[in-house]
Amino acid sequence: xxxxxxxxxxxxxxxxxxxxxxxxxxxxxxxxxxxxxxxxxxxxxxxxxxxxxxxxxxxxxxxxxxxxxxxxxxxxxxxxxxxxxxxxxxxxxxxxxxxxxxxxx
Ligand SMILES: [Zn+2]
Numbered sequence: 001x002x003x004x005x006x007x008x009x010x011x012x013x014x015x016x017x018x019x020x021x022x023x024x025x026x027x028x029x030x031x032x033x034x035x036x037x038x039x040x041x042x043x044x045x046x047x048x049x050x051x052x053x054x055x056x057x058x059x060x061x062x063x064x065x066x067x068x069x070x071x072x073x074x075x076x077x078x079x080x081x082x083x084x085x086x087x088x089x090x091x092x093x094x095x096x097x098x099x100x101x102x103x104x105x
Pocket of ligand 1 (some may be wrong): 042
């Protein structure tokens, strides 16, 4: 009784392994997987040449509530501006304008 219930979940989660993925040619989801929306760099869109650490309201929008820096994948910023943003955030942290971390709620 107890053994069966333990075994079944492990077999279902097995396809996460790379070997199992290679065996399956077609995707189980026949419908469209997701609709991608074009991400635009917020800094480019606002035509800001250099991200200023003094503009902390704007810089803050690239951090999580916990104080973590949001990745490029999530915000859609270009590489050049992401570099400037991280620098600005780190500068603001050092100046105690932005937090290094905040406790989770
Ligand atoms: Zn940009």
